[in-house]
Amino acid sequence: MSLPDLAFQIVYGRLAWGIVLLALVAALIPSGWRHGRHVLGAAAAGLALLMALPGSLSPAWGLGLGFQYPSGLLVGCCLLGLHARWRKEPVPVMMSVSLAAPLAIAGAALYLDAIGLLAQGYYYAAFGPVGAPLLALLGVAGCALAIARGKGRGHALVLLGALLLYTLLRLPSGNLWDAIVDPLLWAWAVVALVRHGVRRHVRSRRRDGEAEPGLAPELQPTDLQPLFAAGGIEHLSSSKEQVSGKQ
Amino acid sequence: METSLTALHNRARTRPRTVIACVLIVLAAFTAEARRWTVSAPPPGQATSSLPTRAVLTETSKSLIPMPPNTPSAHASTLASVPGGMLAFWWAGSRESGPDVKVYAARWTNGKWSAPWEVASRESLGKALGFGVRRIGNPVAWTAPDGRVHLYVVATGLGGWAASRVVHLVSSDAGARFETRRMLPLSPLFNTSVLVRTSPVGLADGGWWLPLYFEIGIKYPMLMAFDRDGEPTRVGRIGERMSTLQPAIVRVSPTEVRAWMRDASGEQRVQQAVSRDDGASWEDLPALDMSSHNTSLAVIRLTGGEMLMLHNHVGADDSSRSTLRLSISKDGQVWRTIGDIADGKDGDEFSYPTMQQVGQELHITYTYQRQAIAHHTYRIATGENI
Numbered sequence: 001m002s003l004p005d006l007a008f009q010i011v012y013g014r015l016a017w018g019i020v021l022l023a024l025v026a027a028l029i030p031s032g033w034r035h036g037r038h039v040l041g042a043a044a045a046g047l048a049l050l051m052a053l054p055g056s057l058s059p060a061w062g063l064g065l066g067f068q069y070p071s072g073l074l075v076g077c078c079l080l081g082l083h084a085r086w087r088k089e090p091v092p093v094m095m096s097v098s099l100a101a102p103l104a105i106a107g108a109a110l111y112l113d114a115i116g117l118l119a120q121g122y123y124y125a126a127f128g129p130v131g132a133p134l135l136a137l138l139g140v141a142g143c144a145l146a147i148a149r150g151k152g153r154g155h156a157l158v159l160l161g162a163l164l165l166y167t168l169l170r171l172p173s174g175n176l177w178d179a180i181v182d183p184l185l186w187a188w189a190v191v192a193l194v195r196h197g198v199r200r201h202v203r204s205r206r207r208d209g210e211a212e213p214g215l216a217p218e219l220q221p222t223d224l225q226p227l228f229a230a231g232g233i234e235h236l237s238s239s240k241e242q243v244s245g246k247q
Numbered sequence: 248m249e250t251s252l253t254a255l256h257n258r259a260r261t262r263p264r265t266v267i268a269c270v271l272i273v274l275a276a277f278t279a280e281a282r283r284w285t286v287s288a289p290p291p292g293q294a295t296s297s298l299p300t301r302a303v304l305t306e307t308s309k310s311l312i313p314m315p316p317n318t319p320s321a322h323a324s325t326l327a328s329v330p331g332g333m334l335a336f337w338w339a340g341s342r343e344s345g346p347d348v349k350v351y352a353a354r355w356t357n358g359k360w361s362a363p364w365e366v367a368s369r370e371s372l373g374k375a376l377g378f379g380v381r382r383i384g385n386p387v388a389w390t391a392p393d394g395r396v397h398l399y400v401v402a403t404g405l406g407g408w409a410a411s412r413v414v415h416l417v418s419s420d421a422g423a424r425f426e427t428r429r430m431l432p433l434s435p436l437f438n439t440s441v442l443v444r445t446s447p448v449g450l451a452d453g454g455w456w457l458p459l460y461f462e463i464g465i466k467y468p469m470l471m472a473f474d475r476d477g478e479p480t481r482v483g484r485i486g487e488r489m490s491t492l493q494p495a496i497v498r499v500s501p502t503e504v505r506a507w508m509r510d511a512s513g514e515q516r517v518q519q520a521v522s523r524d525d526g527a528s529w530e531d532l533p534a535l536d537m538s539s540h541n542t543s544l545a546v547i548r549l550t551g552g553e554m555l556m557l558h559n560h561v562g563a564d565d566s567s568r569s570t571l572r573l574s575i576s577k578d579g580q581v582w583r584t585i586g587d588i589a590d591g592k593d594g595d596e597f598s599y600p601t602m603q604q605v606g607q608e609l610h611i612t613y614t615y616q617r618q619a620i621a622h623h624t625y626r627i628a629t630g631e632n633i
Contacts (some may be wrong), residue, residue, distance in 0.1 A: 060378060137280055
């Protein structure tokens with residue numbers, strides 16, 4: 001069990017909560033606004049100053065009181081969104097299914113275990129001196145490989161960042177779970193999954209409606225082709241991301 | 248066309264850099280882990296096993312620990328032996344959960360208690376941790392082989408006791424001043440809902456076990472192991488029950504460990520669990536025929552081998568915390584009452600006991616009417632019938 005130094009945790013808490021808050025503030029800035037970048041820069045500077053304030057004057061004081069530290073992955077997702085905003089690219093508000101599904105499932109098991117309904121010790125296992133670090137190293141190698149091959153760069157980058165934070169400094173808590181999930185990120189993943197599910201359901205209902213007697217039967221396969229071609233949820237999610245990014 | 252060609256050209260130029268960066272990152276991560284792995288862990292300690300001998304307890308003193316001024320409420324004491332005496336820690340303030348509640352300490356030397364001094368407050372912990380602390384709760388203390396005193400204090404986040412966290416403080420000057428080491432990571436739920444109450448258990452290698460418990464609707468006992476330097480080595484749950492808390496842990500033999508727990512269920516009996524692999528895994532046992540109406544208890548193993556338990560007995564005319572009973576056992580299964588060390592009328596409170604053996608002296612502290620901390624000492628003699 002290797003835990004981080006308190007001084008590192010304090011610095012991490014201020015930086016990480018600053019990034020999360022900045023992402024929330026940035027979400028209020030209308031996309032495509034001419035002065036968006038200036039406002040984002042000013043917000044970043046203002047929040048940096050605010051976070052650096054001593055004691056209870058800093059927002060990190062209250063956020064730490066309520067939520068302790070955000071996971072590295074949550075901070076990474078926020079950074080990714082901020083980067084997209086800075087480059088005036090579409091920002092996906094909702095998480096993709098390929099990220100949300102594993103987070104929601106793993107988080108559900110973890111939290112059921114933590115509240116005592118299960119007794120598997122999932123959280124405690126992630127303090128292990130060999131298993132958890134080895135898993136993190138495999139994750140680092142996998143993410144690095146994905147980045148080098150140019151596949152799924154966004155997700156790979158944020159996951160790599162979270163795993164490196166754990167591997168190099170054991171932040172935020174010394175527990176591998178805390179590096180990759182926290183209740184806020186888990187709630188975000190669950191909401192994203194529900195939204196994806198609802199959208200998918202509405203779409204399929206709409207398609208069913210369109211495929212009713214008014215439509216020529218031979219049109220149906222062509223209409224559904226993208227669905228079959230997608231080969232599952234993951235592909236669907238990225239197309240939805242693009243849709244939501246345009247809104 | 249020209250743009251796409253430029254993009255392709257740029258990608259071709261940046262790709263080797265990306266690959267090199269990825270390789271370097273992976274190497275750095277492997278190096279960081281390899282450095283940790285090369286520091287070999289010390290072998291696990293062995294508990295000494297000895298056959299129980301008959302112990303005789305004779306009360307030698309009885310007093311109330313002096314309270315700080317303007318603190319009408321006091322609760323949850325803990326003891327730690329230091330060279331030349333004993334330290335007591337407890338929380339006191341205007342009322343439980345009040346913003347002015349602080350952890351205080353007093354020193355027992357030459358048969359007298361010193362004036363109390365402040366050890367931890369919301370302000371001091373918040374300043375050290377870099378984030379806010381809403382309320383202060385139970386302290387638990389342990390003296391390491393190097394003489395440093397380790398103090399674990401419940402400090403809540405946003406909410407009631409369900410938002411509890413545990414802060415680890417260390418003193419290098421026998422409790423005069425404490426430095427905050429860290430907030431112990433104990434739960435993935437914003438690190439909340441885990442508390443301390445019962446005394447740590449020493450290990451033969453100089454490390455110790457800190458009993459803990461989770462409490463947010465469902466309640467279950469836990470323990471965290473520390474090495475001789477006070478660094479956590481592992482954490483785990485005790486048993487699978489969902490209504491037991493505040494485990495009092497005793498190592499019976501090199502492999503057998505027993506835990507007795509406060510019962511929050513309708514059974515209202517002292518609950519127990521056993522580990523036959525030195526605390527690695529636990530098995531729930533049927534409850535003892537001893538009352539626990541959701542009240543804390545203390546158990547220690549005397550150096551002679553017998554075990555002492557202090558718990559709130561509930562008779563026909565008692566309320567849940569009005570009688571504090573001392574019992575003794577050779578094997579942890581069959582308990583015999585020695586006597587009631589505090590016995591009041593309905594509504595009185597003598598609760599949250601703690602015991603500590605120093606040489607042939609037994610120290611007991613407990614909450615006295617929620618207003619003060621009572622302290623009893625006993626001389627322990629062996630070889631006779633009690």
